[in-house]
Every structure is written in C-alpha cells, then in structure tokens.
Amino acid sequence: MNKPSTNIVVFEPSLIVFEGISNIISKSGHHFHLIRTDSLSEIQNHAAHGRFDLAIVNPTLIQNKNKEFASIQKNFPAIIWVALVYNFFDHNLLSQFDRIINITDSAESISKQLTNISSNENHLSLEDEQELLSDREIDVLKQIIKGFSNKEIADHLNISIHTVISHRKNISQKTGIKSQAGLTIYAISNKIILLEDYKN
Amino acid sequence: MNKPSTNIVVFEPSLIVFEGISNIISKSGHHFHLIRTDSLSEIQNHAAHGRFDLAIVNPTLIQNKNKEFASIQKNFPAIIWVALVYNFFDHNLLSQFDRIINITDSAESISKQLTNISSNENHLSLEDEQELLSDREIDVLKQIIKGFSNKEIADHLNISIHTVISHRKNISQKTGIKSQAGLTIYAISNKIILLEDYKN
C-alpha cells in the first residue's frame, strides 16, 4: 500500500508535548511532516499556501479566538482539525474540531487520529444540545457556586426568590446537573468561574 | 568536564509527555537514562535497588498517596523529586517536591532542573497541615461532591443516614465551609478529588 505523506501543523505551547508527538509519530511508520506554529495567523498563512492537511491544536489557544478559528475552518474545509487536550474542555469548544487526541492516549490511538484522512465518520458527534446558559442564568450559577442560598441570591440580584428558583430549574434542565457540587464542577470546567478566585 | 550519567524514573501517565521529555533530554547533551514506571510501589522498588537518582512525577498520581510518597522520600533522601505539572496545582502537594517542571517550560529550563544534582538548597519542608479531615470524612466528602444525597451516601458507604449527617457536620465544622459548592472547590483545591474524574 502506498503511504501518502501528511503535513501537520502543530499549535501547542508545550515543547514537551510537541516533542512527544514528534517522537510518537516518527515511530508510527507513517510519513508525517510536522510544522510547529505559535499563532493562528501563521496557521492561516500556512493553510493559504496549502502547506498542511491536518492541524493539531491545543484548544486553550483558541479560546478567545473562536471567530477567527471558525473563519479559517470555513475557508479551508479540506483540513482536518484535531484538538489536543490535557484535561477536559467545554463541549462547544471541542465541537469545532473534527477529532480529539487526549494527552494520555496511546501511540496507536494517536496514530489512528492522524491517519485515515478521508474516512470522516470519526466520532465527535457530541450531540450539540449543550445550549449555553443565558446571562441571568450564569449570574445565578455564580451565586450558587459561592454557596449562597436562594434567598441570598434573590437579594444580591434584586429579584424575587421565585425567579431564582426558576433560573435554577432552567439551569438544571439545560445542564442536566442537579447538585451544587456538579454545577460547581461544570462551571470550573467551562471556565464560567476561575478556580483561583474561589479558593478559601 | 566529566559528565556523570543520571538515571531518571518517570512516573507520568501520558505517553506524549514521556516521549517529549525523552526527546528533549536526548538533545540536551547530558547523559540521562530514563525508566518509565506506572506505580509508586515500582518506584520504591527501583529506589531500593539504587536504580535512579532523580524522579519526575506527575503530582496527580500521588494525590491520594501522600503518606506512601512521603515515606519513600524519607527512606531515600538522596533522590531528587521533580514535579511535572500541566496546569495549576495545590501548594501543599507541590511543596513535597524538590523541583518543578512545568509542561510549557523551555528545553533549557527543563535540562537545568534535571542537572546540578549536588547543588541544591532543598526546601523539602512538607508542612503537614493536611490532616484536617479523617479518612471517613473524606469518603463522605467525595460522595457529596458527586452530588449524592445523604440517603444515597449512606447506602453507598453502608452506614446510616445519621452517620452521614454527623460526618457532614464535622466536615463543615473543620473546614468552615457549609455549601456543597464550597466543599467542591475545597476538594479540588486540595486535590482530594481529581477534576477530570468528576465530569458529568
């Protein structure tokens, strides 16, 4: 079988991780060529010159550049976008990618994600029912996470306790999470709150 | 100058990261020999046979094994312990290590941390104030954070609901935290739980 060479752009701040990927794929038997980059605009530039077929991207780096990223994806639909995650990330963010590599994945699993470029039913169906919470719901969520009671939340937000309860109901329905603890983890995971700000 | 060879044990779940370290140090010009391991007891075994001088450890892996880890450190005081962190970690946990490598560190910085074995003003102070909660209280806390009700916790731990309530009372008194949300953040901050394991 003829093995085509794949050009891969890597957008990842960690040298360790970059070298690790480099090492693993060089042992995989496939033909890859890695290009390291440190900005989205450089990726766009490479894409415009057809210099790569697949991009491995650390999602933290595009967190506040969703529009720019989406625009690049739209302009170069042939490119496969692979998220490289250390921990876990917001569904909405990850749903922008075609595939996901977790940093703890095995060599085979990683290679698999970087090959079979044509076969496109690679998971990531991630049913997109992850409706974002409304502004007010996020206000309430933040209060919940600070440990305030419904009555306190009502006072702080100048609304009645009934409204607070309504918002809580909606939050629970939208997220499928009922416990304060679960909501806290949800909020941390989705960067609705910053862990550092809430430490005792 | 004579370059001594350093034997390094690596306790890190990610192959990518392991290979990355391997790549970086092989280019550093120093002489290292890497041994990958996947358990603390294996580390102890290697240490007992004098097979390494320095250990690179992902702190997540010793989170609930602080005592075992401290015991190994105590038994083999000549070994240098290096934490390899991805993001942000609890200070108490990191204070158990001699040095810290961040995953985003440069090649030079990493090499620096892995050399100069003799020169070090070890600040292995290990302020052991983390004996706040009893084992059983931590069991209950973990259940709370999973969002279980008192009754469910009682069933899971095979104790009565009254005991659960007692433990909760003690946890609240000891930590000064009353809300589930606050306790969740406490547990995450103190690495009693791993954020990744609690995704909903």
Add this chain to the structure above:
DNA sequence: TAGCAAATCACTACTAATTGGGATGCACTA
C-alpha cells in the same frame, strides 16, 4: 407583526438538609 425566548413572579405539595442536642464502642497515647 406574529412568534419566540428570556426574565420575571407566584402557588402548592413534596423532599432534603441543617442544627443542636444526645449516645456507644474502639483505638491510641500521655
């Protein structure tokens, strides 16, 4: 402009959690 989603408020019935008292047995240690 008609429809929709968000934000607000309200009621009832129900369930869960908190608070503040107890008690017992066990293991460790000063």
Add this chain to the structure above:
DNA sequence: TAGTGCATCCCAATTAGTAGTGATTTGCTA
C-alpha cells in the same frame, strides 16, 4: 488509666430546595 479523636447511631425542630404548573412583560427577528 483517663483522655482524645474517630466512627457509628438516634431524635426533633427548623430551614431550604425541588417539581410541576402557570402567568406577564419585553425585546428581537423571521
């Protein structure tokens, strides 16, 4: 051995939160 902390269990009174249902106003947009 007396004291301490831990784990277990119990009760009563109170407070807090959930589930289900329904309503009004406002602003955006198809």
